[in-house]
Amino acid sequence: MLTIRGLKKVYRGKSTPAVVDFDLDIRPGEIVGLVGLNGAGKTTTIRVAAGIALPSAGSVTVNGLDLTEDKAEASRFIGLVPEFPSFEPGSRALNQLLYYAGFYGLTGTTAREQCTELLRKVGLPDMGRVRLRTFSQGMKKRFSLAASLLGDPEFLLLDEILSGLDPEGVLLARNLMVELRGKNRGILLSSHILSEVEQVADRVAIMHQGRLVKTLTREEVETAGGVTLRLTIANLDNQGVELLRSYGPVRREGNTVWITRPKIDSSLINAELVRRNYKVLALGFESQNLEQAFFDVVRGPPPGSS
Amino acid sequence: MKLFPWSGFLYELRRALSSIPLLVVTALIILASFGILATIAASHPVPSTSPEESGIYYFAGGEYHFEFYTYTQSGAVISGALFELTMYPANTTPYSPTTPIGYGNGTTGSNGLVDIAVPLSGPNYSALMEWSVPSSPNTLQGPGTFEFVTRPPAGEIEPFTSAWTNTIQTIHHLLLSNALLIFYPGPNGTAPPDYQVYWAASPNETIPATSLPESAMHRLGTLTALGQVFSLTVPSYSGPIESPFGYYLQVELFTRGGQLVATDTNQSAFNFFPPASGAGASVAFGFSGTIMDFLVPLMAILAAYSVYGRDRLTGVLEGVLARPVSRLGLATSRYLAVIAALCLAVAVAMACLDGLIFWVYGGFLPVYAVVVLIAALLVEIGAFTGITFLLSYTLKSAAGLVGIGLGLFALFTLGWLIIPNVIGGFTGTIFTIGYDKTLIRLEFVNPVQFLDLTTDLYYSSVSLVSGLGVTTVPAAYGVTLASVVGTGLAWVIAPVALLLYLVRIRD
Numbered sequence: 001m002l003t004i005r006g007l008k009k010v011y012r013g014k015s016t017p018a019v020v021d022f023d024l025d026i027r028p029g030e031i032v033g034l035v036g037l038n039g040a041g042k043t044t045t046i047r048v049a050a051g052i053a054l055p056s057a058g059s060v061t062v063n064g065l066d067l068t069e070d071k072a073e074a075s076r077f078i079g080l081v082p083e084f085p086s087f088e089p090g091s092r093a094l095n096q097l098l099y100y101a102g103f104y105g106l107t108g109t110t111a112r113e114q115c116t117e118l119l120r121k122v123g124l125p126d127m128g129r130v131r132l133r134t135f136s137q138g139m140k141k142r143f144s145l146a147a148s149l150l151g152d153p154e155f156l157l158l159d160e161i162l163s164g165l166d167p168e169g170v171l172l173a174r175n176l177m178v179e180l181r182g183k184n185r186g187i188l189l190s191s192h193i194l195s196e197v198e199q200v201a202d203r204v205a206i207m208h209q210g211r212l213v214k215t216l217t218r219e220e221v222e223t224a225g226g227v228t229l230r231l232t233i234a235n236l237d238n239q240g241v242e243l244l245r246s247y248g249p250v251r252r253e254g255n256t257v258w259i260t261r262p263k264i265d266s267s268l269i270n271a272e273l274v275r276r277n278y279k280v281l282a283l284g285f286e287s288q289n290l291e292q293a294f295f296d297v298v299r300g301p302p303p304g305s306s
Numbered sequence: 307m308k309l310f311p312w313s314g315f316l317y318e319l320r321r322a323l324s325s326i327p328l329l330v331v332t333a334l335i336i337l338a339s340f341g342i343l344a345t346i347a348a349s350h351p352v353p354s355t356s357p358e359e360s361g362i363y364y365f366a367g368g369e370y371h372f373e374f375y376t377y378t379q380s381g382a383v384i385s386g387a388l389f390e391l392t393m394y395p396a397n398t399t400p401y402s403p404t405t406p407i408g409y410g411n412g413t414t415g416s417n418g419l420v421d422i423a424v425p426l427s428g429p430n431y432s433a434l435m436e437w438s439v440p441s442s443p444n445t446l447q448g449p450g451t452f453e454f455v456t457r458p459p460a461g462e463i464e465p466f467t468s469a470w471t472n473t474i475q476t477i478h479h480l481l482l483s484n485a486l487l488i489f490y491p492g493p494n495g496t497a498p499p500d501y502q503v504y505w506a507a508s509p510n511e512t513i514p515a516t517s518l519p520e521s522a523m524h525r526l527g528t529l530t531a532l533g534q535v536f537s538l539t540v541p542s543y544s545g546p547i548e549s550p551f552g553y554y555l556q557v558e559l560f561t562r563g564g565q566l567v568a569t570d571t572n573q574s575a576f577n578f579f580p581p582a583s584g585a586g587a588s589v590a591f592g593f594s595g596t597i598m599d600f601l602v603p604l605m606a607i608l609a610a611y612s613v614y615g616r617d618r619l620t621g622v623l624e625g626v627l628a629r630p631v632s633r634l635g636l637a638t639s640r641y642l643a644v645i646a647a648l649c650l651a652v653a654v655a656m657a658c659l660d661g662l663i664f665w666v667y668g669g670f671l672p673v674y675a676v677v678v679l680i681a682a683l684l685v686e687i688g689a690f691t692g693i694t695f696l697l698s699y700t701l702k703s704a705a706g707l708v709g710i711g712l713g714l715f716a717l718f719t720l721g722w723l724i725i726p727n728v729i730g731g732f733t734g735t736i737f738t739i740g741y742d743k744t745l746i747r748l749e750f751v752n753p754v755q756f757l758d759l760t761t762d763l764y765y766s767s768v769s770l771v772s773g774l775g776v777t778t779v780p781a782a783y784g785v786t787l788a789s790v791v792g793t794g795l796a797w798v799i800a801p802v803a804l805l806l807y808l809v810r811i812r813d
Contacts, residue, residue, distance in 0.1 A: 086621035103629035
């Protein structure tokens with residue numbers, strides 16, 4: 001298990017901590033989403049959890065090994081994909097992987113075969129001889145993903161892995177995460193794309209201003225945002241909007257209205273609209289559970305919601 | 307736990323060795339060594355091509371026999387040299403109107419020898435010898451020799467040149483090798499019968515020369531011809547010797563039974579060793595003090611930047627630090643990789659320099675000089691590599707690191723001489739003893755000038771600016787072995803110690 005306890009990180013020359021009082025466990029076989037606004041402390045948390053940055057206080061342990069004290073051994077269990085991967089620009093992809101492989105005790109033909117296979121796995125099968133400086137941002141992400149899988153680590157720390165990836169890359173990353181979870185690997189996934197996190201995460205940790213403010217289980221995520229009812233009404237007028245507002249918080253765009261967490265069943269709302277001679281053209285539901293839950297946490301719940 | 311990432315070290319070593327800055331600067335050093343030594347070689351004194359001769363005479367069969375041997379300063383025999391002898395009554399000069407009473411001539415053969423018989427039987431004569439070498443640009447070599455000739459016992463060899471008291475003639479040559487040419491005829495001008503040649507070198511001339519026992523001399527070999535060249539082994543020295551002169555050579559011949567046959571009392575100063583080592587060392591120190599002093603720090607800064615500083619400040623190192631490697635292990639392996647690569651580059655450059663010195667001077671650098679030079683350059687490498695690594699923990703951008711690194715380089719190399727002049731200008735002590743002291747003290751606080759400290763120690767002298775050429779012992783200015791070694795260690799260890807401390811506490 002990857003355990004973060006009492007983590008605090010204050011950067012040199014800064015008075016405000018980037019992360020403070022942060023506790024989180026990542027268990028094998030689960031994907032934990034890490035979400036937060038810009039500057040919330042997600043990247044700092046991942047950098048410390050990966051052993052790149054030193055904690056100002058607290059600890060990160062993996063399978064009982066302290067990442068500060070037993071860095072070399074503890075890092076065997078952790079793979080990292082940073083938000084902005086950076087490599088020796090003049091190095092060729094396969095050579096760079098082979099260099100990394102050396103730290104895992106992989107050498108010779110074994111290392112070459114594993115590295116070649118990893119490049120194939122992330123969709124860069126013929127890029128081994130290509131210099132990394134010619135890689136696009138998305139290719140760097142894929143390469144970094146391959147590098148993070150060296151040594152078959154038990155835990156993966158993925159910092160904005162989806163940004164910069166093309167749709168095919170996003171699908172590849174998503175499938176890979178699910179596959180790894182199936183192999184009992186633990187993943188900490190930091191992302192701004194909440195819908196992606198929502199799709200794969202078993203738990204979601206929400207950070208705000210350097211603190212872990214809430215951790216939601218999958219069930220809590222699914223119910224946290226409630227249901228948003230979407231109505232498109234041909235002859236919508238202000239009286240109609242006022243009527244709908246009595247059922248819950250309303251947002252209007254033209255003839256379409258969204259009611260967040262309606263107080264009564266949608267069929268009753270539809271019946272009342274029909275009774276009042278409104279022509280309901282469409283009625284549907286939207287799920288924005290995580291996003292809603294996230295904003296509820298960082299901004300407080302919307303007025304009128306229960 | 308694996309403390310040192312060997313695979314990473316080897317990768318970084320390869321990377322450092324193939325880094326463009328390192329290759330370029332190493333090539334510059336080698337090119338500079340070629341250029342400088344080519345210049346030195348062009349101005350280096352070479353053996354004169356003027357022919358030389360040695361001569362003896364003996365009395366046999368009612369005739370005086372004059373035997374001459376001609377050779378170049380490289381030890382090659384000269385054939386075709388024409389000798390003419392004119393004999394006069396005793397105690398007369400050829401310049402007075404005296405009628406010659408005897409005459410003889412001859413030409414040297416392929417062995418450089420000529421035997422001229424003059425049919426005279428009296429006891430005392432004066433002789434005028436003239437000789438010329440038609441193939442030489444300076445054909446007429448005489449008249450340069452006028453000798454008083456007395457009749458020796460039959461068959462006994464006498465030197466033709468009266469100033470000499472022996473029959474062993476030595477020459478040496480500077481260009482190709484250190485060697486002796488010995489011309490020693492046996493009785494009646496025959497080849498010497500299996501004589502053993504011994505030699506000894508002394509820093510002082512002994513007048514008159516006294517014979518040394520075999521045990522006090524070095525054996526050269528067996529003399530089997532009238533004229534024979536022997537290669538000398540450069541004698542070992544007790545310390546660094548800059549002066550190219552000062553050794554006097556004594557040669558003796560012994561029978562196989564150890565009986566002394568002849569002693570060379572000529573004892574001319576023999577400058578065979580300094581061209582090979584002393585002058586070579588002087589060139590090496592001069593070269594290192596200028597070119598290497600300038601380029602090695604630059605090489606260290608650029609290599610340390612490209613292998614560590616840039617990676618650290620651009621985030622490349624984070625990708626490595628995420629691997630199973632400790633911070634100390636990563637920093638140490640990269641530091642050692644840079645040091646090893648630089649040492650290899652400097653070793654190649656030094657090997658080229660030593661090879662060129664051998665080519666020019668006929669001898670390699672003395673081991674002591676090599677050790678001192680390498681130690682000094684190691685200190686420079688260690689200091690600048692450590693400082694550059696260290697700066698990467700205090701600066702926030704790669705451009706800043708390059709700027710500060712090159713700024714320090716410029717300060718320590720180009721700008722350093724300004725400091726004592728500014729201090730001297732403010733205090734009015736320029737070209738005084740105080741100015742000298744400032745110069746020496748500044749050598750202790752500048753890694754580039756560490757070589758100057760070691761050079762002071764090597765030559766056991768410090769040149770005083772205030773004295774305009776006057777020198778004094780280094781210890782008078784605090785330059786002792788202990789202070790120099792301590793300074794060198796401090797330059798290497800202090801940046802590394804601070805670096806390792808920062809590695810532990812900073813991201």
